[in-house]
Amino acid sequence: MKIFFKSFVYAWTGIADGFANGRNMKSHAISAIIVIVAGILTGLSVSEWCIIILLMGGVMALELMNTAVEYVVDLVTLDFHPLAKKAKDIAAGSVLIFAIASAVIGCVIFLPKWFG
Template sequence: MRAFFKAFHYAAKGIVHSLRSERNMKFHTIALIFVTIAGLLTGLSITEWMIILILFGGMLSLEMLNTAIERVVDLVTTDHHPLAGQAKDVGSGAVLVFAIISAVIGLIIFLPKWF
């Protein structure tokens, strides 16, 4: 049972590290705060909040996975290697795709409430 709870400690440590050291993670967290405020002001439905929360979790998780990929690649090689660059680019691309889709979904949810 002790190992089970220790895993939560390590996970929290990773989240805190990401929030403190990663510029994009800070950006996504600030966006999360603004979207939350907008959601509170516009009175989102339970279903809309569930969608927003899934997007928050997906975005932050993908950003942390991308950071993990970058760290592992940097650990494995300091040389410029095409595959290392591709691994980093694909990870960044995954984050970008999710961010664009999240923004579109956000517009679908919020625009009708604002206009």
């Protein structure tokens, strides 16, 4: 049981490191806070909240994975290498794709409530 609970400590340490050292994690968190406030003021349904929470969690989880890829690549080499650049770019691209999809879904949820 001790090992089980220790894994949560490691996970929270990773999340804290992502916020402290990840370049974009803070901006994702600020965006999430803005969306939460907008959702409260808009009066989202339970199913809409579930979608929004899943999207926010997905963006942040991918950003943490992107940061992890950057750490691993930097551990392997601090010199410029085309494959290291590709790994970092692809990881960042995965966050961008999910963030764009999240923004589009957010518009589908919010815009009809605001302007419909």
